[in-house]
Amino acid sequence: MTVSADDLQMLEDTARLWVRENAPARAGLGRDPALGPAQWRAAAEMGWAAAAVPEEAGGAGFGFAGLGALLSEVGREIADMPLLANGIAAALVARHGSDKARADLLPGLLDGRLRAALAIGEGAHHGSALATIARQQDGGWVLEGRKSWVAGGAQADVLLVAARGDRPMLFLADGKAVKAEAIDSVDGRAFAHVLLDGVMVAEDALLVGNGDLVAHATGLARIGLAAEMVGAGERALEIIVDYLKTREQFGRKIGSFQALQHRAALMLVDLELARSCVQAALAAADEEREDLEELAILAKYMAGEAIHLISTEMVQMHGGIGMTAEHVAGNYIKWARVSEALLGGNALLAERYATIRGY
């Protein structure tokens, strides 16, 4: 499934306007004013959550390339909305869900009536160990475990839960069946710890496919997150460059100093490297390639490198104003660090990459 460059551009342009209008990055401390249900439905009605689902399954047929483009636009404004979770959950249910799951859940995931959350990571580092257990019982499954830092976990109607049975498995769980404990995170996004205390799910809540679906879902989530991170880095760099072009000291624009010019250029280098990786990973997702996990690691790793540098420089290059709660630099650096840590930080990703590559 591929989408033309023109279609992709149109999708991006529309999304950029909409996100800027409806969910702009705002300076300030505390909780991000989470997107209201009405606004989220409006975004979903434009087909955003359906982007990666093929048309024959009721989706928009833009592929992961399309979903990635939209996520980058959301990331530009570091907007807190469940597009990543809904977009990926919809694609996974369409492809790997039971008949019942597709009938009951897919329409709501596609049009946004049902909010999804990806309950994959565990612990402080979202490492690769999977401690959540799935036990067979009475023709269904019982899930036991604790997921950490689940984006939208307390608002979710449907959770995609990674658990270990005789192999890593992926289940759909009802939001009302889990205990979600909201977290006050540094970046103000709506995260929650999700406790699965003997949650019963039916056999048809299990997603079925070839290979390790947990690794697959983790890969898709990393790619989606990396797309958001590249968007955030792109916007942050624009804000920095605008400041360098307007701020004057010593009687000249500070952007005319070569010391600052080269540092800005280095940010663009890292950003473009990350963008190439995200594009390659999205293509791997659309082509269902075997190297998806590697490319997902690469995309998230490089996006992490880029956004770490850019968000750090964003504070420094703005000088004192960058340290105040009146400026968005603080919001970007906090959002960046949380995103870097989600689904595995760079040390962990590098280790996993070495494992896959045989060293």
Next chain:
Amino acid sequence: MSDFRAEVREWIAANLPDSIRTPMPEEEIPWGGRNASFPNPQSRQWLEAVIAKGWTAPTWPAAYGGGGLDAAQAMILQEELERANARPALFSFGLWMLGPVLLEYGTEEQKQRFLPPIVRGEIRWCQGYSEPGAGSDLASLRTRAEDKGDHWLVNGQKVWTTYADKADWIFALVRTDPAAPKHQGISFLLIDLRTPGVSVRPIELISGSSPFCETFFDDVKVPKENMVGPLNGGWTIAKKLLQYERQNVSAVGFGGDRSVRIEDLAKQAAGEVDGRIADGALRNRIARHNLYDRAVDLTTRRSQIDTDSGSVGALTSVVKYASAKANQARGELAVELLGLDGLGWSGGNFDPRDLAETRKWLRSKGNSIEGGTSEINLNVISKRVLGLPD
């Protein structure tokens, strides 16, 4: 699978010799030219097969010997060649640098005369840009070309002319109007290196190799029809060609031999546990290096797709900067991993493979200088891409 992909795959299976699927040692790089050498005869066989399809220059028009492919097809061809681990059939500054600007700025006669021998690897080109007094400030070049009615008379000196000692022709920037502002008095001239008055002297580098030369022009007569583009309009062409150069030195990894994997050197240095590098901290550094390196490769490919669809631009300086950084990081890692074994110069006390790593490390120091220094590329990014003020 598309029909074209299937066709390419079938063609590769039928035509790619086994020995051309292995990493290429430097001495087997097929540079073509009047004195082409093929230490591995299968390199010649592969080159001839590729030339027959026009696929040394996949996107050039068939009328000039090219493959006539569109950008999407060229991408598929590239992917399938990589998938088969096929070595490039031809390394050529003609293909990478001169050809694209001839297609854009050359006359019909120039295209017909110069492009087909490039596609077929019959003429090997080198680049006459830098001079002793014109490095990063290239536009201050002083090599003169005087109008003598029926020919140009060229006098001056070029430096860092890569492989001038092995090349057949040179594309050179020459000053045709010394009175004009420096960017406006430069023209782009094609010169046969067999012309009387041309002499070439290789320069010995810190690595002991001599890929670069000094090239001297002493009353060299050049036919009038060898000027590309308008008189005194060479700077535009020069800049365009530099973009192709930056992209391509990166694409071929600065000629660096990738046959030794850095993770294997690390396994030797630190030992293995269950097939893995025993030292976790080292393993992490190696993985981070390889991740960066792979990102550079993907970005290089992305910038080539831009080129195939007709735009060279923002990414070329990014690619040039980052690939130099990656290759230099690799060199430093290799020498560090080998320890003192990586610091020999010659002789039987050292493993030849280790000596090669030492030389590669030293050679890589030029990567951030040749084809535009890293500092110049950062200038280009900050001014032309980010729009920062003077």
